[in-house]
Amino acid sequence: MSENPSKATFAELRELISHFPGANETARNFAREREGQLTKPPGALGRLEEVSEWFASWQGKDRPEIKRPRVAVFAGNHGVAAQGVSAFPQEVTVQMVANFQHGGAAVNQLCKAHDAELRVYEMALENPTEDFTQAPAMTEEECATAVSYGMMAVEDGLDCLCVGEMGIANSTSGAALAHALFGGEARDWVGPGTGVQGEAFENKVRVVGEAVALHQAAMTDPLEVLRHLGGFELAAIVGAVIAARIARVPVILDGYATTAAASVLFKMDPHALDHCIVGHLSAEPSHIHLLEAIGKQPLVNLNMRLGEASGAAVALGIVKSALACHNGMATFAEAGVSGA
Template identity: 50%
Template sequence: MPTDAAFSVSELQFTSMAALRAACLSLPERDLACGDRIRQRDAALTKPPGSLGRLEELAVWLGEWQGTDRPALDKVQITIFAGNHGVVQRGVSPWPSDVTRQMVANFEHGGAAINQLARNAGAKLNVVCLQNLKPTEDLSQTAAMTEKDFLSAVSAGYRAVPKDADLFCPGEMGIGNTTPAASLCAALLGGRGSDWAGRGTGLDNDGVRLKAAVIDDALALHSPILSDPLEVARSLGGYELAAIMGSVLAARHYGIPVLLDGFVCTAAVLPFVKITPEALDHTRLSHCSAEAGHRRLAAALALKPLLDFGLRLGEASGSGLVVPLLRGAIACHNGMATFAEAAVSQQSAPPTE
């Protein structure tokens, strides 16, 4: 596979865009043999073929990336990446940037929705603050991040992934971060600000129109670099979005399946996909956010959400809900008896509904 710089998965600090690009092009593949064994076992279980629907596919997905025909979720890691955004000064959010730090404290004290969902899912929860929550520059006036700060954020995300995790679930917290998310979508998938701007944390109609205009300003300003996905991520993104991309890259290198969350999380990995189309093979989309643009983004990336609950909280809340569903898929695959073990004739198996 051609690369423009040497890369080793032991390298936890990207020192150049070339090294990061090389890492994005050096991706291990799934264990197809494990997938074949899982399908063979599934065909022998005491149920009509295909009767567990997507649960069957999820067992294959987990097993192929974990490299085992008996997948497990003993070590599930949810990590929230938090960052602030200079573009908030343009009025793109009804909430002040101070709320990001306040919510981080809420996470740390166990008071947020994701704390409850992680506990219910049997997952470990961690929070990573980027740049000590110093805001990026205003992406509508200049590049959001310097190259050094962008690479630092990507590296922080990469380092945040435990190598022994069975499943990794990135989440985000950052007042105003739906604006850089929408900007990335417009820059890399096409369209104007009005095609991607949504209500975020509660904008009214005038606020949405302002947000769309700010995105259009950013697209015009950064038009010379829109053909380079990493430069787009640096110029129109944010610290926590860069860290999410780094974490999903690390999980791929470590062979760890990933649950993506809502609009911001999905937009964060869009530059990765634009470099390597198969970049998200190890991921599944936990849910479809109510935020405008997420359904369109998911369709563009061929990601089929597992839930559609009208969530728009972020925080990896959708992933927290899906982990128990994945546990159900594994329990059925690992625990069900085969027809031979249960002495059940396959010819007399009950029909599907």
């Protein structure tokens, strides 16, 4: 972590979350009323209408807009990578961060296409978390500090935040989080990630199951689940989502690992993710079960599984399209068109 955020504690984070602001219902109602006057049959734009109403309710405007979107990619390394749970070595995290910085990744191209600012946040890549098959991934101080660092991604003037991750072995961490938060069997939550198959996949299932069993008694609330089984970048995602809620900035979540991190907040408060939508359905097979658990429907299903906020960045274009229709279409009265 290149910055030095003020230290936080779990008690302070719990207090913040317990006082999350709600949506602006006046703006929501104005947006809904306008939608009903636009030159189209009611509901003809499908989910685009829902998106514009949702965005208005969190931005607090009946004519919501996106002028300064940010795509935030948090990168971290995981000690559990030593258990052979990924098809790629851990140094790929550092190499991919360099690729982001030089403009060579998929997310760079998507940010250009949708006129979004890309920020990459390196989470102490030289110091991975502990191997959570042996010990908690983080201390409380480490975890809370990573959450605080993630909160710094939300600055004044941002009007939409897309959140994603990069980190070898973080699909294992995400699966462990989901398993600990929502129960079931380890196999219910484990997927191929970077492409593990056969014995390597069975090893990944074993690692997740044994890790959750090891820490079960100590994981007394969702923040403790995050501390024991998460990663620095996943904790930072939690922080970014918290800060966005406080600032009333709508959030587009990326795929499986990102959703698993955000689910920590859902388990603390089922309304804690009301300011978030999920950009896409990951090809990681457990993502759909996780979305069902938190009551979210993805915007698109393109069989993507890249991470790095790529699915969220694609969805940003859809959100922009929804707002363009909401703001730019004429009403029946303006166009001189007869209504129903």
